[in-house]
Amino acid sequence: GDSVTQMEGPVTLSEEAFLTINCTYTATGYPSLFWYVQYPGEGLQLLLKATKADDKGSNKGFEATYRKETTSFHLEKGSVQVSDSAVYFCALHRSNFGNEKLTFGTGTRLTIIP
Amino acid sequence: ETGVTQSPTHLIKTRGQQVTLRCSSQSGHNTVSWYQQALGQGPQFIFQYYREEENGRGNFPPRFSGLQFPNYSSELNVNALELDDSALYLCASSPGQGKNTEAFFGQGTRLTVV
Numbered sequence: 001g002d003s004v005t006q007m008e009g010p011v012t013l014s015e016e017a018f019l020t021i022n023c024t025y026t027a028t029g030y031p032s033l034f035w036y037v038q039y040p041g042e043g044l045q046l047l048l049k050a051t052k053a054d055d056k057g058s059n060k061g062f063e064a065t066y067r068k069e070t071t072s073f074h075l076e077k078g079s080v081q082v083s084d085s086a087v088y089f090c091a092l093h094r095s096n097f098g099n100e101k102l103t104f105g106t107g108t109r110l111t112i113i114p
Numbered sequence: 115e116t117g118v119t120q121s122p123t124h125l126i127k128t129r130g131q132q133v134t135l136r137c138s139s140q141s142g143h144n145t146v147s148w149y150q151q152a153l154g155q156g157p158q159f160i161f162q163y164y165r166e167e168e169n170g171r172g173n174f175p176p177r178f179s180g181l182q183f184p185n186y187s188s189e190l191n192v193n194a195l196e197l198d199d200s201a202l203y204l205c206a207s208s209p210g211q212g213k214n215t216e217a218f219f220g221q222g223t224r225l226t227v228v
Contacts, residue, residue: 101170
């Protein structure tokens, strides 16, 4: 079955540092890949997505590229801010018509220190 | 346009009891999915409803059941509660089905079973 393996946390960085959160997946076919973010006390928000190989998703300075050859979708940001502190989830979207679901990784807690 | 709303926000139940959680989907969305997020884990897919019919289910026992109403709002029912059912329950709605469909999440219901 589908699975997502995500970099273990927690991750603590100083403001303006470079961020990478690793994500790899196991799946057949061509799923879509997502990064969701969960701020304290809130639900999940879609951060970015990519629907096919070599697509790059980007939003709010974050980027991730769908690499089918390495089955990866690593999240990167060049200069993090305190406001980026949150839990980040990598997810795989399986869409067989009439049966859809998201498979999530375990999440990576990111803390940015001023 | 209102987002996805869930009620209640917090709930404490005793082992063996039954619970009903509610979700109002975003306007125009006909698909609702439910996820269970245990502490420190990623969300796990419970089931999905599309136009009032269950059309996908994860690895959860039959005591987890649901409904979707004509206005596309939904309920999650859990019978014979167990301590391990303590978790954040997330509802997500989407406007249809397909590879590029984005799911919008509510803030969740925190269920504690004692």
